[in-house]
Amino acid sequence: QKEVEQNSGPLSVPEGAIASLNCTYSDRGSQSFFWYRQYSGKSPELIMSIYSNGDKEDGRFTAQLNKASQYVSLLIRDSQPSDSATYLCAAYNTDKLIFGTGTRLQVFP
């Protein structure tokens, strides 16, 4: 079982729609969680961090954490073509940061 799992996609949504990205993790001791966006050929950039159960909103982005279900999600409202990228979920596991394989999002006009 992978430590952090994501659906590889692609997830295709029309412009203006809500994109929903999901991630599960295996280690119940994981304490902090992150969503990164990565454009092709570039390094990942941080979008959201979340440390406690519930929702955290920042502009068009909402991160959701459910530790009981070991589940993290990212919602992108009013999706734009510029949001087309790979989204990486990461979990801090004891003393190391583990990434999922990423979900490719495509936003079409």
Next chain:
Amino acid sequence: DGGITQSPKYLFRKEGQNVTLSCEQNLNHDAMYWYRQDPGQGLRLIYYSQIVNDFQKGDIAEGYSVSREKKESFPLTVTSAQKNPTAFYLCASSTRLTEAFFGQGTRLTVV
């Protein structure tokens, strides 16, 4: 400007050759990480370090070596024992349990 710097951006390795990738940070972060990314894949952890003079193997450490003699620096050596080294290498740093920041990456190609 605070940040994390990787060099070189592109690197070519001949068969049987060792090469070293540089990673320097001035963010005063304790933790540093090396990841490998293959085309269409996620990030796989090679080595990580939480403090100076200490580091741990990640999931794919075979064929790689690191050192952490200074807080600011965490170089990665790709040895000749790594049979398929062509990949995008990413260095990151963080404080414990917080978000990591990445360098621009080094693209390594075997020629």
